[in-house]
Amino acid sequence: MTTRAKSLLTIAEVLDEIDVPKSTFYRWLHTGRGPRSLKLPNGKRKIRRADLETWLRGCEQSAA
Numbered sequence: 001m002t003t004r005a006k007s008l009l010t011i012a013e014v015l016d017e018i019d020v021p022k023s024t025f026y027r028w029l030h031t032g033r034g035p036r037s038l039k040l041p042n043g044k045r046k047i048r049r050a051d052l053e054t055w056l057r058g059c060e061q062s063a064a
Contacts, residue, residue, distance in 0.1 A: 008038070008046040017052075 014035075015022055028034030029045075035055035038046045 007049045009049060009052060011045055011047070014047050014052060018056075 009017075011022070011025065015025055018025075025034060029037060035047055036051040038048070040046060
């Protein structure tokens with residue numbers, strides 16, 4: 001597997017990592033609240049590792 005392929009995550013891999021239901025994640029994608037994603041010609045979605053990390057940093061909250 002090449003480095004480029006390792007940097008692309010499947011939706012299942014992202015769901016395992018962030019521990020949310022598939023329906024919630026797709027709702028986030030469709031409402032623009034999820035990480036940037038790629039829609040491949042075969043209809044599958046992939047998430048770049050860098051885009052997921054950037055999105056997660058944006059979700060961080062400081063202690064109140």
